[in-house]
Amino acid sequence: MIDLYTASTPNGRKVSIALEELGLAYETHPLALRQQEQKQPWFLAISPNGRIPAIVDRAADDFAIFESGAILIYLAEQAGCLLPAAPKARSQTLQWLMWQMGGLGPMQGQANVFLRYFPETIPSVISRYQAETRRLYGVLDLQLGREAFVAGDYSIADIACYPWVAQHEWTEIRLADYPNLERWFAELSARPAVRRGMLVPEPPRAAALVRATGRSIIVT
Template sequence: MIDLYTWTTPNGYKVSIALEELGLPYTVHAVDIGKGVQKQPDFLRINPNGRIPAIVDRDAGDFAVFESGAILLYLAEKTGKLMPKDVKGRSLVTQWLMFQMAGVGPMQGQANVFFRYFPEKLQPAIDRYQNETRRLYTVLDTRLKESEYLAGDYSIADIATFPWVRVHDWAGVSVDGLPHLQRWLKAIAERPAVQRGLDVPFSLKDDKRTAEERAKSVQTILQR
């Protein structure tokens, strides 16, 4: 059994989608990052960096894993799925996983902050991160022109990247003119396991907070 500590963010969705795709049994623990739960001592014993997601593998002696990319690699290796067994294939998946971890996530994350939440409208910062995110999208589109998925077959590289690109509008970044990326987004969004994973820890349709309350929650996170 896997204990999943997560919240409604792209990084959180990576792991819930992977668990659904792999068919692994798991228990969800909602970590309300707006209330600072991730900074409490109990959670810091699982992830000393105080971020979601994190997992504890109860079948492996309560082994804790943090960092979303590391969790995806762990789950793929644990099950022998969503990752090729040959060296080159594994390297290809890892390369595109690292592309998301080091590129798409950080750049789009900063675009989100400056475009949506920063108290001042710093246009040079907004332009810098939106433009870089769009550039990274063109890299994805070029790759997806020649391959159905990022590393050939559907893998943890796609699972890592999809939750970010699906919310491109929130960062003010368009996918217009990127037909291969759009095709890929649609194909992954239609997967039943992906749809289930996006309802963890709860469906956003059930989020009773107002837009003002959600924005205040994010402001609280940025101040920490």
């Protein structure tokens, strides 16, 4: 059994999607981020950085893992899927996972924060993060023109990217401008495990609906 400490954020949803895809038993523990529950001593003992998500693997002597990318790798290795064993394929998957963690997530996250909460105060900052997020979408679109999935086969690299791309409307990005990315997004949106994972720990708060080849899903 896995204890999942999470909240309704893209990084949190990476892990819930992975758990659903892998069919692993887990118990969800939502954290109230606005009340700074993630900074409480009990949680810092699990996640020293004071951020979600984090997991505790009860079957491994209550082994705790923090940082979403590290969690995805751990779960994939434990289950023996979503991360190739062959060295080159494994490296390619990890490269794109690191790309998401170091680029797409941080840049789009900053764009979202400034667009939603400081739209009239720092236009140059908004422009900078929006432009970089659009560039990164272009990188992903080019890769998905070469491969069906981000790293070739469906993997934790796709799972890491999906919840961020699901917030494209927050960043004022049109998926129609990235046809390969739009195709990929529609395919992942139709996966039952992705749909279930996107509802953990609660239905998304945002009212916006994302259109994907005639199919609508709620995102946050």
